[in-house]
Amino acid sequence: MIIAIDGPAASGKGTLGKKLAAHYGLRHLDTGLIYRAVALAMLEGGHPLTDVVRAEHAAKSLDIDSFSNPELKSARVGEVASIVSAIPQVRAALLKFQQDFAASPPGAVLDGRDIGTVICPDADVKIFVVATPEVRATRRYLEFKAQGLPVMQADILADILKRDARDTSRAAAPLKAAPDAHVLDTTALDVDGAMHAAIALVERARAGRNP
Numbered sequence: 001m002i003i004a005i006d007g008p009a010a011s012g013k014g015t016l017g018k019k020l021a022a023h024y025g026l027r028h029l030d031t032g033l034i035y036r037a038v039a040l041a042m043l044e045g046g047h048p049l050t051d052v053v054r055a056e057h058a059a060k061s062l063d064i065d066s067f068s069n070p071e072l073k074s075a076r077v078g079e080v081a082s083i084v085s086a087i088p089q090v091r092a093a094l095l096k097f098q099q100d101f102a103a104s105p106p107g108a109v110l111d112g113r114d115i116g117t118v119i120c121p122d123a124d125v126k127i128f129v130v131a132t133p134e135v136r137a138t139r140r141y142l143e144f145k146a147q148g149l150p151v152m153q154a155d156i157l158a159d160i161l162k163r164d165a166r167d168t169s170r171a172a173a174p175l176k177a178a179p180d181a182h183v184l185d186t187t188a189l190d191v192d193g194a195m196h197a198a199i200a201l202v203e204r205a206r207a208g209r210n211p
């Protein structure tokens with residue numbers, strides 16, 4: 001089984017992806033980490049973010065072992081990931097890795113922006129997770145605060161709005177719901193509530209019924 005989860009920044013798709021994978025015994029890939037790794041390589045190399053050749057090279061030489069680097073989760077790396085992920089050559093270089101991951105037994109949950117539309121158009125279940133920008137900013141703020149990071153909620157909201165605009169308006173694989181995706185609004189849901197709703201969607205899809 002392949003479950004595709006897409007949605008904007010801090011919508012809860014990552015947590016949901018991880019939990020759904022554990023629940024169904026599937027592998028999990030947070031595809032945002034891939035673009036974040038490319039972003040970090042560009043930053044560490046001191047390369048201009050417009051350098052398509054360097055960005056494509058970084059994408060082609062990705063090291064999966066580096067995905068656990070906590071630096072990948074920083075706000076700056078997220079911002080740069082949103083910029084380099086708009087480069088079509090970067091996306092093309094990362095396509096096969098993601099599709100191979102999805103196709104390997106016993107199946108997988110992938111979360112990102114274009115999983116249901118580009119990476120796994122034939123996924124068994126597609127979930128498009130949404131939440132208001134304000135709720136997403138609050139969640140991110142609490143996450144950063146728990147890590148002792150000095151952040152302002154207003155800055156996080158501004159960052160989220162900027163990233164939403166960039167991720168949805170780019171020409172290459174923009175963030176959008178696949179026509180056959182089920183929209184899951186987590187604005188008023190906690191993690192357990194979102195998980196409950198997601199499992200219900202998966203179960204209905206598995207039973208061959210239309211939710």
Ligand code: DC
Binds near residue numbers: 115167
């Ligand atoms: O999900 P995230 O915040 O870790 O993603 C960081 C950026 O990477 C996001 O702003 C856009 C890009 N991204 C993408 O273009 N396609 C994906 N499948 C996942 C992430």
